Amino acid sequence: MTGVDKTPREAFLRYMDGSLVGLTRPDLTVVNDLRSIADAWMAQGQYFSAGYALYRAIEFAWGDIDAISTCYFAAVDAFADGAESIAKLSRLGCLWMWRVVFNQNYLGLEASNLGVARRALDTELAQVLLELGEAAEDANTRAAYLVRGFHLVTDLGGAWTPEFPDFEIHGTGIGWSPGSLRLTIQSAFHNFVSMSDYAAAARVADSCPDSFISPGLRGWRAAIRGSLNPDQAVERYREAATEFASDVHVEALQPFQSWSSINVDLWAMYFEARALVAEMARIPDRAGDLVREARDVLGPTRSGWNSAQVRSFRMILYVLDELFSGLDPDSAAIEARRAISSESMYVWDESHELAIAFFDSVAEAFGEIRRNPALAWTSGRVQSAMAALGRIPLIGGAIAGTVAPAMGGSANALLNRLDNTWITRSLESIRDEQQLQRVLLRLFEALAPLYAQIRHGDHEYGKDIVVLRRTGSGVVLEMYQVKIGKITLAAWRKIVPQLEEMFNVDIPSLQLPEEPNLRVGVLIFNGHFNEEAERAADGWLRVQRQYRERTFRIMHKNIMVDWILRNGLMSALREALGEFGIPLID
Numbered sequence: 001m002t003g004v005d006k007t008p009r010e011a012f013l014r015y016m017d018g019s020l021v022g023l024t025r026p027d028l029t030v031v032n033d034l035r036s037i038a039d040a041w042m043a044q045g046q047y048f049s050a051g052y053a054l055y056r057a058i059e060f061a062w063g064d065i066d067a068i069s070t071c072y073f074a075a076v077d078a079f080a081d082g083a084e085s086i087a088k089l090s091r092l093g094c095l096w097m098w099r100v101v102f103n104q105n106y107l108g109l110e111a112s113n114l115g116v117a118r119r120a121l122d123t124e125l126a127q128v129l130l131e132l133g134e135a136a137e138d139a140n141t142r143a144a145y146l147v148r149g150f151h152l153v154t155d156l157g158g159a160w161t162p163e164f165p166d167f168e169i170h171g172t173g174i175g176w177s178p179g180s181l182r183l184t185i186q187s188a189f190h191n192f193v194s195m196s197d198y199a200a201a202a203r204v205a206d207s208c209p210d211s212f213i214s215p216g217l218r219g220w221r222a223a224i225r226g227s228l229n230p231d232q233a234v235e236r237y238r239e240a241a242t243e244f245a246s247d248v249h250v251e252a253l254q255p256f257q258s259w260s261s262i263n264v265d266l267w268a269m270y271f272e273a274r275a276l277v278a279e280m281a282r283i284p285d286r287a288g289d290l291v292r293e294a295r296d297v298l299g300p301t302r303s304g305w306n307s308a309q310v311r312s313f314r315m316i317l318y319v320l321d322e323l324f325s326g327l328d329p330d331s332a333a334i335e336a337r338r339a340i341s342s343e344s345m346y347v348w349d350e351s352h353e354l355a356i357a358f359f360d361s362v363a364e365a366f367g368e369i370r371r372n373p374a375l376a377w378t379s380g381r382v383q384s385a386m387a388a389l390g391r392i393p394l395i396g397g398a399i400a401g402t403v404a405p406a407m408g409g410s411a412n413a414l415l416n417r418l419d420n421t422w423i424t425r426s427l428e429s430i431r432d433e434q435q436l437q438r439v440l441l442r443l444f445e446a447l448a449p450l451y452a453q454i455r456h457g458d459h460e461y462g463k464d465i466v467v468l469r470r471t472g473s474g475v476v477l478e479m480y481q482v483k484i485g486k487i488t489l490a491a492w493r494k495i496v497p498q499l500e501e502m503f504n505v506d507i508p509s510l511q512l513p514e515e516p517n518l519r520v521g522v523l524i525f526n527g528h529f530n531e532e533a534e535r536a537a538d539g540w541l542r543v544q545r546q547y548r549e550r551t552f553r554i555m556h557k558n559i560m561v562d563w564i565l566r567n568g569l570m571s572a573l574r575e576a577l578g579e580f581g582i583p584l585i586d
Helices: 008-013 030-042 047-061 063-080 088-103 111-135 139-146 188-194 199-205 215-228 230-245 263-282 282-298 307-323 327-344 350-371 382-388 397-416 419-427 432-445 489-506 531-546 557-566 570-577
Strands: 151-154 158-164 173-177 180-185 451-456 467-469 474-484 518-525 551-555
Touching: 008 030, 008 047, 030 047, 030 063, 047 063, 047 088, 047 489, 063 088, 063 230, 088 111, 088 151, 088 180, 088 188, 111 139, 111 188, 111 199, 111 474, 139 188, 139 199, 158 180, 158 307, 180 474, 188 199, 188 215, 199 215, 215 230, 263 282, 263 307, 282 397, 307 327, 307 350, 307 397, 327 350, 327 570, 350 557, 382 397, 419 557, 419 570, 432 451, 432 467, 432 474, 432 570, 467 518, 474 489, 489 518, 489 531, 531 551, 551 557
Parallel strands: 474 518, 518 551
Antiparallel strands: 151 158, 151 180, 173 180, 451 467, 467 474
């Protein structure tokens, strides 16, 4: 530790004065110094201060994954030890910082596992806040802990002081002033709301009715009442939407009031959409129209304010709308699952898991109809999809029941038009190689790759299209050679050098966000091999696999159609054909 005659606090303060801002990262000397300071604090039982020193050490370890990992897990351990404290403010500070460390997830840990840990911490945080509020004798202090939020200040020497501002806290944060650290902490009510623990939030609301003076607080109180009382959901959600929409900025706020644009920009529209969906249980004959209205009210994802719950709801509405329209609900379900799963890599929410189960059920039900129509009404997959929808708290069993007729109607519509030969005939009709390349690129892009580009030209080196995507086995670079129609022996002999050149000349890494650990060459074409070319291609592929350890795939027109169906790309194909003026052949 720098300066053997200094206390850990004195030694640490030099890392908070901004004098080390220009240091090159990683700086392991600083990292080791901060770890030594943390060790000294741990020996004194100052777990929060030790954890915070380790948390700051991550900044100076940046660029050295081993050093980051060491500091990260040591910080978690320190805050976990401090969370065992019987002193509530110290325990609260450690729980809060523990949550901050998990939320930043420097090491890319599994989001769903972290989500479980975050919820457990949120539960503990809310419980401590509830206990502090219920034990407070002063009404202002009680309201701050339970409803408005507050600042928790520590001198990093073991002293903790709560500060109660005369406004409502929105969000969280960490602030530093010379000699002290300030944590901005949301109230028990806001913590319960963020966890969707509406029963506990209602308990707080009932205990402090006079504290709900801002539009945002009144809006959430109404929303909670609607969630807990389905018979009143339409009215309560509309009341919530009205309250949130009234939260506009004014120059002269009343004491204990504050303003946040999230209420107008997100929650007002969300709860108006929730009210429309709740109305489906009352007027099931208008269920399809209400879903469409809810989609219009909620609108597309916008920059700025957002919520995992709102994003899940938006995707659920998208799939429900496709069910009522009778187009391609399985395609929509696969697309929605892909979007939610991609998001879940970074932010996990319980609504994700339930939404994904519903999307999977819809995709499986309609996929089965496409594969084996005879089993469609006996396997129970359609009924399973409705059950999965009913388990989502954002929807519920009563509303799910109104969707069942639409589910059956979509299934019947699919059965009536089910030959899928439009896909084969439309692809076969393409006679321009570059047109096929453009259509394929749109299909690849619909799968949200890390990178996808047409590289056809004089310097393509066998790669008409390149796609980089992440799979369960790592990052795969797929290199496509695109051809039109039947592959004859003469055509095959011209194709072979192009396929070999795929591997002989590497693609520059400039545009690749990640380095692939597997390269795959793919010949994709909207025809078949003739018999002579088939034998020649089979022998060539065997040699490449056994002696050159190169991975190639062949995607003729039938494999291409199966790939489109399995990945729910029917809608994407229709859009791509329309975009490039290629007729859809029914």
